Amino acid sequence: MTQCISYTAPGPHVFLVVIRLGRYTEEEKQTVQRIQEIFGQAADRYSMVLFTHGDLLEGTIEEFLKGCQDLQELVDRCNGQYHVFNNKRKDRSQVTELLQKIRNVVKRNGGSHYTNDMFQEAERAIEEEKQRIRKEEEEQIRKEKEQLERKLRKKYEKEMKRKKDELQADRERERRALQEEMKRERERREYVRCREREQREAERKREEEEKERQIENMKKRLQEQFEIAMEEERERERERERERERLRLQNAESNEECIIL
Template identity: 50%
Template sequence: MASKYKRLGSEEPQKKEITEKPDLRMVLLGTTGSGKSASGNTILGREDAFESKLSLNSVTSECQKEMGEFEGQKLSVVDTPGVFDNVQTEEEIKTEIRRSISFAAPGPHVFLVVICVDRFTEKERETLRILQQMFGVHLAGYTMALFTRGDDLERGGVTIGNFIREDPALYDFIRQCGGGYQAFNNISRDRSQVRELLEKINTMVQRNGGSCYTNEMFIQAEEAMRQAEADLRIVVVGKTGAGKSSSGNTILGGKAFKTASASSPASVTSECQQEAAMFDFQTLAVVDTPGLFHTVFTLGQVNTEINRCLSLAAPGPHVFLVVIQPSIFIDEEGETVRILQEVFGDKATRYTMALFTHVDDLNVSTEEFIMKTPALRDLVRQCGGGYHVFNNRSRDPAQVRELLEKVNIMVQGNGGSCYTNEMFEKAENAITKEMEQLQKNRPGLMATEARYEAQRNNEFIRGSWVGAVAGAVAGAAAGVGAGVGTAIGTEITVGAIVGAAAGPVGLLVGAALGLAAGAAVGAGVGRSTAAKVRKQACITQ
C-alpha cells in the first residue's frame, strides 16, 4: 500500500505540470491608429499600461514591454510603433519593430497584427505585405489577426467573418495566419474576449510544440529578402500603355512602379527597374521595362537600357511576360514574341507567357476574343507558357497565385532552369566581377548587398552597344526602303526611317519590323546585318 501511495504521489506533480499554462509573450503590430496600445491595455486589464489616445501621429514611438497576469497565466505584451507613422521614417520604424524580438526574448509566441475594421485601406494592405517581408516564412505560424472596433460591425449587422471575406487581400492574410483571428472591443470591460483570445493563442503554442519565433528566424527572413537570386525572376515587356507597370505592381502587391494616370496617359517608365517582394513566401524579382515602340530615347539611352535589362534579369529570367491590352490589339503587336525569339534564340518562346490586361473592356470572353483574332491567336500559340488574365484594379491575390502557379509549372517543364544565353552570361560575369571589387573595397559588405549594387552598376551596363544598334537601323532602313513604300505604322516610320537622326528606342524595333515588312514583298535587303544584332541584344520594351 505504501508503495502505491508513493507512486500516486509522484505522478500528481507530473499531471499538474502538463496542465499548467506556460507564460505567453505577445508582440502587437499594425498601422498608426489601429488600436495596438488600447488592445495591449485590454489584454493586461489595465488602462495605464500603454499610452493610448486619438492622434494622427503614432503615440508609440518605440517598443515598450509590460507584464500582467490573467487567470494564473503570466503575460508579457510588447507594443510597437505604427507602420506608416507620420513622424518617423519607414526605415526608423522598421528598425524599432526589429527590436521587438529582443524585447520578447527568447522570442514571441504570437504576433498580434492589429487591424481596425472601420479603416482597412491600402495602407493596411501594404502593412501586411511589409510585415510578411520583414519576418519571413515563419511569420504565418506565429501570427493572429486582432480586429478592433468590432462593436462597429455588430451595430451595422456585419459579422467579422463577412468583413474578412469581402476583402480578398485580408482574406488571404487570415488564411495564412496560424492563429486565425479574434475581435476586440477595447471599450468593453468584458474579460471573456481576453479569455477567448488567450485560448486561441495557447492552442497555437501547442500546435507549434511550445516553440516561439526566434531571432534566428528573423535573421533568415532578412537574408531571404536580400538573397543573391530571387526564387522567380520576371521580365515584363510590351507596348506603351498596355499595363506593364500596373501588372508589376499587382504581382508585387504594392506600388513599386510608377503608372500612367488619366491626366498623364503617356509611358512613365523611362528606364528598366527591378523591384522585389515576397508572395506566399516565394521571393519575386520583377523587371519593368520602357514600352515597346517607345520613341523618345537617344542612342545612348537605348544602349544603357539594353544592357540594364540584361543586368537586372541576370543570370536570366524565368519568364518573359508579354503584357497585352486585347481591346486595342493591333497586328504589329503580334511581332513581339517573334522579336523576342530572334533576339534571344528559338528557346526564348519556352520562357514566354502572354498576360492580358483590361479584359473587362471586352464584350466577349478572353478565349473567344483570342479565337476571333488570328494575330493574337498566333501570339498565344507561340508562348510556351500560354496566357493569363489580370485585373489590375483588383487586389485579389488569387490572380497572382494562379499566375505564379503557371510560371512554376513552366519552370518545371524547363527543367527548373531560367532562360540564359551568351549575353546574360556576360552580364552575370560582369556582376560577379563588380561584387568582388565592392567586397574588396568594403570588407564588411554582405554578398547579397554587394550583388544588389553590382546589378545596377557594372562594366556590362557601361559597355557600348551604340554601333550594334546603328547597324540594326541601317539594316532596317534598307529593308523598308527596298520593300515598303510607306511604313506599317508610326512606330516603324520613326524607328526605321527617321531613327538614324532621332535615335529613339524604335530603332531596334524598327530593325525587326522593317526587315519583316521588307521580306514580305521580296526585298529582304539588310536582313543579315540586323539579324546578327538581334541575336546579340536585348530589345528595350
Template identity: 45%
Template sequence: MSSRESRVSRENTDDELRIVLLGKTGVGKSATGNTILGRDAFKAEVSFESVTKESQRESCEISGRRVTVIDNPGLFDTELSNKEIQREIRHCISMILPGPHVFLLLIPLGRFTKHEEASVEIIQETFGEKSLMYTMVLFTRGDDLKNRTIEQCLEKPGSPLMKLIEACGNKFHVFNNNQTEDRTQVTDLLQKIDNMLKTNGGSFYSCKMFREMEREKQEQQIKIIMDRLREREELINKHEEEKERMKMMMEEERQNQDKERKRREEELKREIREQEKHLREIRDEMRQERE
C-alpha cells in the first residue's frame, strides 16, 4: 500500500465512496470504471455504439475502502426518449442509495464539441442545479498529453471548456485508461473527491435532492400547462368579447340604418304631403277661375 493510498484510507475509514459516470457513448465510461475498480468489471466500449443498455453497478475495495461505480446508458445520447432516460436515471439513483458522492463527467482530451458544451445544462435538467456541487470533469485519453500537463492543454479563460470546468467548481482530473496498472491516477482522483466532499461538508447528492428536483420539474410543468390553459381561456374570452363587440356594432349599425330609413320615409311623406297640398291649392285656384 502506497503512502497516498494509506492517507486516503485513513481519512475515509469504513466509508463507502459512491461514483456515477456520466458522458456520451464513446468517451470511455466503461474503461474508466474498470480503471477505478482495477479490474474488467464493465464491458468496454469498442465503438460509438452504446454497449451499456442499462445502468450497471460494480464495487471493489481500494485501500480498505469500499468504492462503488455506476455506469449508465445514454443519458447524453439521443437514441433514448425522455421518458426512457428519466426511468433509467431513477433506476440509476436507486442502485446507489443513499446517493452518489460524485458525478464524474467524462470528456475526451481534444474532443470538446457542442454536445460536451451542453453537458452542464443536461446535468442541471436531469439532476438539478445542486448536482454541480457534486460534479467533477474527468478527462479521458490522458495518453494524448504526451509530456504536457493538463493545465497546458486547457483552453483560455472564458472559452466554452473553461466555462464548463468553472460551472463544476474548477474540479477536474485526467485518466489514462491505457495504463490501468498506474494506480496513482486513481488515488489522486479519490483524493480530489475527498477534497470536494470536505468542501461540501461531507454531504452527497441525496435521493431527497433528486425527488425535490423532480417535484420542482413537475410543478414547473404544471405551471406551464396552467399558463397555457389561462392563455387559451384569455384568448377564448377575448374572442367572445370581440364577437360581442362585433354583435353590438352590427346592432348599432342596424339601428342606425333603421333610423336613417325612418328619417327618409318621414321626409318622403312630408314631401308627398307638401306636393298634395300644392296640388290642392292649384285645383282650388282653377275652380275659382272657372266660377
C-alpha cells in the first residue's frame, strides 16, 4: 500500500469512495471502514463519495441520505463532499460536474494533496492501535485462560465428586440388584421345585390312571374272550346234543328195520 501511495507522488489530491445507490450492505460498510482505517483521518478532507446508479433514486439524494444513517455519516466524514452519477445518462456533463467538484476539493485544501508521510503516519497509528489491541487481546486471553482454568478446575472437581457419588450409588444399586436377583433366584428355584413336584405327582397320577385303564381294558377283553369261549362251548354242546339226537334217531330206525325182518 505504501508503494501505491509512492506511485501517485507527490500524492493523490482526492479519494473517490464509489458506492452503488441502494441498500448499503454490511460488506460495503466494512470495506469503507477498512479503507478509512488504512488511510487515517487525514484522508477524510481529501475524500469524496461517488454514488453510482443515480437513476434508481425516486427522490433527491438528500432525501435518500436522510433515510440511510450509515451513508449520511460516511458523507459527513468526507466533509459533505459527494457526487451522483446517473448510469443511464450518456452525456459528459455529469463527468464535468464531478471534475469541477474535485477541483473545489483541491482548492478547499489549498492545493495540497494526501502525502506519503500522512499515510505513514496513518500506518504508524494503525500499528500502534494494533499493538494496543494485541496487548489488550493477550491480556484478555490471559485472564480468560486463567478464568477458564479455574472454571475447568472447579468443573473437574465437581465432576469428580459427581462421578464418585454416581459410583457409590451404582455400587449400592448393584448390591441391591444382586440381593434382589439372589432372592428371585431362590424363589425361582423353589417355584421350579414345586413345579417339578407337581409335575411328578401329575405324571404319577397319569401313570396310575393309565394302569387302571389298561387293567380295566384287560378285564373287558378277558370278559369278552370268556363270553366268546362260553358261547362257543354252548354252541359245541348244542352241536353234540344234535349229534346225539341224530345217532339216537338213527339207532331207533335201525331197530325198527330189524323187527320187520
